[in-house]
Amino acid sequence: MPKDLILLINEKAHERQKAGFDVINGSVGMMMLDDGSLPVASEIRSVLSRHVTDHDLSYSSVAGPKDYAEALRHWFLASDFDEVAKKGLFSVIATPGGTGALSLAFFASRTAHSILLFPSLDWPNYEAIAAGFGLEYASYELYDEGHFGLRSLEKQIKEILTNHDKAIVVINDPCENPTGYSLSASEWQSLASLLNQKELRGRVELIVDVAYIDYAEEKTRSALKEAVRCLSKETVTSFCFSFSKTFSFYGLRIGALAIYGQERSSVESRESLATGEARALWSVPNHMAMNAVTELISKKETFSSLKKNVEENRQLVARRAALFLSEADAVGLPYYPYKDGFFVTLRVKDAFGLAERLMKKDIFLAPVKTNGLRVALCALSEKKLRGLARAIKDTVEEEA
Numbered sequence: 410m411p412k413d414l415i416l417l418i419n420e421k422a423h424e425r426q427k428a429g430f431d432v433i434n435g436s437v438g439m440m441m442l443d444d445g446s447l448p449v450a451s452e453i454r455s456v457l458s459r460h461v462t463d464h465d466l467s468y469s470s471v472a473g474p475k476d477y478a479e480a481l482r483h484w485f486l487a488s489d490f491d492e493v494a495k496k497g498l499f500s501v502i503a504t505p506g507g508t509g510a511l512s513l514a515f516f517a518s519r520t521a522h523s524i525l526l527f528p529s530l531d532w533p534n535y536e537a538i539a540a541g542f543g544l545e546y547a548s549y550e551l552y553d554e555g556h557f558g559l560r561s562l563e564k565q566i567k568e569i570l571t572n573h574d575k576a577i578v579v580i581n582d583p584c585e586n587p588t589g590y591s592l593s594a595s596e597w598q599s600l601a602s603l604l605n606q607k608e609l610r611g612r613v614e615l616i617v618d619v620a621y622i623d624y625a626e627e628k629t630r631s632a633l634k635e636a637v638r639c640l641s642k643e644t645v646t647s648f649c650f651s652f653s654k655t656f657s658f659y660g661l662r663i664g665a666l667a668i669y670g671q672e673r674s675s676v677e678s679r680e681s682l683a684t685g686e687a688r689a690l691w692s693v694p695n696h697m698a699m700n701a702v703t704e705l706i707s708k709k710e711t712f713s714s715l716k717k718n719v720e721e722n723r724q725l726v727a728r729r730a731a732l733f734l735s736e737a738d739a740v741g742l743p744y745y746p747y748k749d750g751f752f753v754t755l756r757v758k759d760a761f762g763l764a765e766r767l768m769k770k771d772i773f774l775a776p777v778k779t780n781g782l783r784v785a786l787c788a789l790s791e792k793k794l795r796g797l798a799r800a801i802k803d804t805v806e807e808e809a
């Protein structure tokens with residue numbers, strides 16, 4: 410699979426649209442309103458447009474300004490990590506989007522004999538980033554009878570630790586890409602208990618990719634935070650944050666890696682590795698974007714407007730999901746367990762072939778694995794979604 414396949418499919422869809430064809434473009438993960446525009450309010454755009462001063466255009470530090478780090482932590486985690494941040498146990502390094510955060514997290518958590526563990530259905534860029542750094546990776550089953558595949562994860566970790574010194578567990582939650590699965594509170598607690606097992610302490614690390622955190626209900630965020638906070642003192646957690654999905658600032662390329670652990674030396678050593686690598690890879694983050702985001706989050710009016718906007722987007726996607734899934738059920742189109750978020754993934758036999766055949770009908774979807782065809786609910790209006798399940802089902806049957 411070409412590394413940029415999804416973006417290539419998206420480009421094809423745009424070419425057809427430009428040529429005057431009526432396309433259904435559910436390929437790429439960008440939240441669109443029903444009229445095809447990004448949900449960014451005019452007062453937010455106006456703040457962005459003012460960030461052209463010398464302070465915006467000059468270099469920042471490699472990790473980014475402290476006020477950006479604080480604004481970001483409060484936006485995503487409220488005050489839950491205030492105390493540990495004061496003690497130097499929560500370190501933030503600004504990055505070009507969540508992709509930058511994942512790159513630094515993969516790099517900084519590795520050891521000579523470590524291995525990354527990805528979910529069996531994942532964002533394909535995980536493998537690409539790991540391969541770029543020459544890192545070893547394997548996968549665990551995302552699902553076990555419709556629930557989080559904890560048993561597979563446990564089995565994989567234990568097997569791996571017989572010949573590796575560390576297992577780095579990557580969880581994309583909530584609103585997993587590509588399936589839209591979110592762990593329940595009890596699944597998060599079970600995951601924490603697994604990582605806290607005596608024999609695993611000091612030999613496991615957790616990377617939580619929370620790129621879609623604002624598209625889940627508040628209780629999911631609380632469950633995640635609570636589980637991370639009760640991990641043993643030997644376990645370091647890396648949070649990969651992104652403002653791409655949260656504020657629809659995809660092109661601004663801004664996010665952060667946050668490293669949290671109860672042992673200061675572990676946090677500092679990863680921070681130092683991550684900062685050194687950031688300097689080598691992209692030098693400094695986008696100063697203009699950090700200043701704008703800091704202002705937007707720090708001012709009461711824009712903060713409330715963003716919160717309202719994010720909630721409206723979450724509800725819009727939830728309505729789209731309800732419509733598509735009810736039609737999928739009605740026509741018997743199988744899909745992987747979905748809870749919330751941008752995407753649902755259809756359970757198919759030959760996703761790549763099916764995507765090709767759908768493209769001939771001007772339906773553009775993303776094959777993510779041989780057995781998974783992803784539908785970007787975030788990008789499709791109810792009008793475009795209505796009848797889509799039937800059209801996909803017909804195309805599957807034409808093949809048979």
Ligand code: PLP
Nearest residue numbers: 438506507508532586620651653
């Ligand atoms: N993580 C997941 C699961 C994603 O789907 C994406 C983007 O599609 C990212 C991280 C990174 O997004 P960005 O680099 O645009 O912030």
